[in-house]
Amino acid sequence: MLKFINKLFSPVAQYGGLPKSVYILFIARIINRMGGFVHMFLTLFLSSKLGMNEAEIGFYMLLLGIGGMCGPMVGGWLADHLGRKKVYIAAQGLAALLLIPCGFMGTSIYIVWVLIAFNFLGSMVRPVSSAMLTDLTPPERRKDAFSLLYLGINFGVAIGPMLAGFLFKDYLQWIFWGDALTTLIALALITYYIPETKPTEDALKASKAQGTGERAEEGSFMEVLIKRPLLLAFAGIGFFGAFVYAQHSFTIPLQLESLFRDEAATSFGYLMSFNAIVVLLFTSIVMRITRHIKPIYNMLIAYLFYLFGFGILTFADQYSQLSIVNNLDSSSEILQHVLQLGLFYISFFIWTMGEILATTNSGVYIANHSPISHRGRFNAIINIIMGAGFTIGPAITGLVLMSIDFTQFWLIIGAISGVTAFLAYLLGRYEESEKTTTELQYESSSK
Incomplete structure (x- = not known):
């Protein structure tokens, strides 16, 4: 019974033996979500800093939502044709760079339009990241891999709001710069430690001979x-x-x-x-x-x-x-x-x-x-x-x-x-x- 309890509460036993790249994705996910300040305080920024009413906030949130729905389709298509890593680096890199000038723009209305483009680029990464994780893990370990990254999200979210609440009040520019910085750090990990995972032509041909749902x-x-x-x-x-x-x-x-x-x-x-x-x-x-x-x-x-x-x-x-x-x-x-x-x-x-x-x-x-x-x-x-x-x-x-x-x-x-x-x-x-x-x-x- 004691052995069962020890195994049950041992994350090492569950998450051990996954590919090294999965652990890099896990660390990158923590860093990225820990610095996701803009999404956390966007509504408050639009209301208290830009002075928008409920109708105006709703309009701009709708535009952000539309961008967030279009981005994944573009990102998914590009990932299948150009490669996961290339699309991930390009989309995340551009998204991070867009946030830097926002820190110098004060409370300009133009920040909102920059954030719409930022949300579009950021949402492109979601299907790319999922495809990358799928490429990296065998079917029998995917539950462990997806749950590990889910934990990474929650580790980041547990820390991020406290930091964002402090910055929002007295250091508004660091809401944007902090988000950009953590995004770039996470991107550096992906760039240097994660290989391109797009299946090769040989892998595609081999999959066609399989009777599984993953065959090309x-x-x-x-x-x-x-x-x-x-x-x-x-x-x-x-x-x-x-x-x-x-x-x-x-x-x-x-x-x-x-x-x-x-x-x-x-x-x-x-x-x-x-x-x-x-x-x-x-x-x-x-x-x-x-x-x-x-x-x-x-x-x-x-x-x-x-x-x-x-x-x-x-x-x-x-x-x-x-x-x-x-x-x-x-x-x-x-x-x-x-x-x-x-x-x-x-x-x-x-x-x-x-x-x-x-x-x-x-x-x-x-x-x-x-x-x-x-x-x-x-x-x-x-x-x-x-x-x-x-x-x-x-x-x-x-x-x-x-x-x-x-x-x-x-x-x-x-x-x-x-x-x-x-x-x-x-x-x-x-x-x-x-x-x-x-x-x-x-x-x-x-x-």
């Missing part, structure tokens, strides 16, 4: 995509999963505001910090427990965590009215805070388990079902489809909440989570039957 394909992107109905179905299921997940940053703050008024922002901040702590402490544990479960079934489990994690908030309004929560002595502020947000902390812990599984296994599933010849483009389009659920979630939720209360809404979210989990189960069963058929075909053709 001929034809246009759309023709190849249509040949991957499992991946399209996965993206459609992921759309609804992302819609549910989006509620943590939209509906929960609104519910906290309705319950705690002026304390809502502080309470949400505590909860999000708790989310980051849970991710850092439990990612390696969750990955070790589920490492032998297929990615699609891990996604199913993730959606079940969403069902219970978000569904439990159906009782949040009733819980907040309990006498034990509201009649504590004023000297017990910490205890009162914990009791008032107790149900929310439980909710955050449960759905964060789902977040860990969904984030790490979605990348693995996409990697295992994307043809080696189209990895960059497939990473881009599938993540755009799934990300659309997160993007439109708040807009739809806002309309729905005008007609029903939070209790009813969380019941709907629970139902969507349950249906999404069931669809993931059906996809898993269909995938197994499809794999069996394919293997039999290959056996027959080889005789």
